[in-house]
Amino acid sequence: MTAPLLDIAGWRLAFDGFEGRAQVLDGIDLAVQAGETVGIVGETGCGKSVLARSVARLVEMPPGRVLGGSIRFEGQDVMAMDQRALARLRGHGVAMIFQDPMTYLNPVFRIGSQLVDVIRAHDKAAGRPARGRDAARARAAELLGQVRLPEPDRLLDRYPHELSGGMRQRVLIAMALTGTPKLLIADEPTTALDVTIQAQVLRLIADLVAAQALTLMLISHDLGVIGALCRRVVVMYAGTVVEDGAAEAIFADPRHPYTRGLLAAVPDLERPGHRARPIPGHIPNLLSPPPGCRFHPRCPLAVARCAGEKPALRDLAGRRVACHRAEEVAA
Numbered sequence: 001m002t003a004p005l006l007d008i009a010g011w012r013l014a015f016d017g018f019e020g021r022a023q024v025l026d027g028i029d030l031a032v033q034a035g036e037t038v039g040i041v042g043e044t045g046c047g048k049s050v051l052a053r054s055v056a057r058l059v060e061m062p063p064g065r066v067l068g069g070s071i072r073f074e075g076q077d078v079m080a081m082d083q084r085a086l087a088r089l090r091g092h093g094v095a096m097i098f099q100d101p102m103t104y105l106n107p108v109f110r111i112g113s114q115l116v117d118v119i120r121a122h123d124k125a126a127g128r129p130a131r132g133r134d135a136a137r138a139r140a141a142e143l144l145g146q147v148r149l150p151e152p153d154r155l156l157d158r159y160p161h162e163l164s165g166g167m168r169q170r171v172l173i174a175m176a177l178t179g180t181p182k183l184l185i186a187d188e189p190t191t192a193l194d195v196t197i198q199a200q201v202l203r204l205i206a207d208l209v210a211a212q213a214l215t216l217m218l219i220s221h222d223l224g225v226i227g228a229l230c231r232r233v234v235v236m237y238a239g240t241v242v243e244d245g246a247a248e249a250i251f252a253d254p255r256h257p258y259t260r261g262l263l264a265a266v267p268d269l270e271r272p273g274h275r276a277r278p279i280p281g282h283i284p285n286l287l288s289p290p291p292g293c294r295f296h297p298r299c300p301l302a303v304a305r306c307a308g309e310k311p312a313l314r315d316l317a318g319r320r321v322a323c324h325r326a327e328e329v330a331a
């Protein structure tokens with residue numbers, strides 16, 4: 001097997017605050033090969049977004065604090081990168097799209113001006129002279145066309161508030177593609193959009209990933225979204241990876257009680273009378289996470305061992321599972 005594009009090993013991250021230290025990521029091991037489409041799923045607050053931001057070194061330190069482990073992109077230690085290498089990583093290596101595009105678009109500048117600035121900045125990060133504003137504007141129009149926005153030339157002269165949520169998200173996707181990245185991280189990219197627009201944006205992401213041979217890391221709490229775009233699923237709970245494998249296998253035969261719970265919580269509209277069953281309880285307070293398996297206070301299969309011993313992420317049935325009783329979990 002070739003070296004992974006992204007290699008996260010034993011990654012432990014905490015946030016220091018007035019109330020103490022929240023241990024938000026607790027030993028994440030995750031390797032992603034070039035060309036993979038990986039969905040990271042879990043309830044809100046389980047650490048998915050912090051993990052995604054860690055990859056592009058976007059977690060502010062402090063209050064963030066690395067407690068251990070490493071993140072390597074194309075073999076390079078992300079935390080050891082100097083500013084130049086980091087600028088190259090963000091854009092040419094890793095690009096991100098986020099849930100709320102308005103937060104990332106400047107409301108006082110026209111779309112064209114923002115895209116031109118990003119294009120020229122990427123030129124510099126790549127070590128070549130920045131193209132002129134006219135050439136950058138032509139490239140910006142080309143990118144807006146790629147994300148299927150009509151009349152790109154006219155759109156360049158508009159302000160973010162003049163666009164719909166779906167159009168703004170497309171602009172953000174165009175921005176993410178500016179540096180021809182290898183890994184695209186999409187963090188809840190459609191959560192703020194209505195259902196019809198969601199489907200269009202997901203289709204667009206899927207088509208761009210296929211056409212540009214991108215590696216995709218899609219963060220979502222929505223299993224349907226993950227299933228539509230990703231061939232591999234990584235399930236996270238309270239800052240840990242609890243199950244990781246082929247999407248088809250995990251959806252058909254989940255081996256971690258938390259994955260089972262997530263699947264049982266999704267309403268099945270094709271099965272009349274089917275009732276979605278939410279997982280009882282809540283994500284634990286990470287200022288004082290439960291000892292042993294972090295899921296044990298909510299787990300229907302918990303035994304005494306679960307509260308005392310953290311389960312290792314081990315190979316089972318063609319995937320990785322972190323559960324002492326995974327062999328007993330039936331679909």
Ligand code: SF4
Binds near residue numbers: 300322324
């Ligand atoms: Fe449940 Fe124990 Fe497995 Fe954790 S290790 S998921 S508590 S059975």
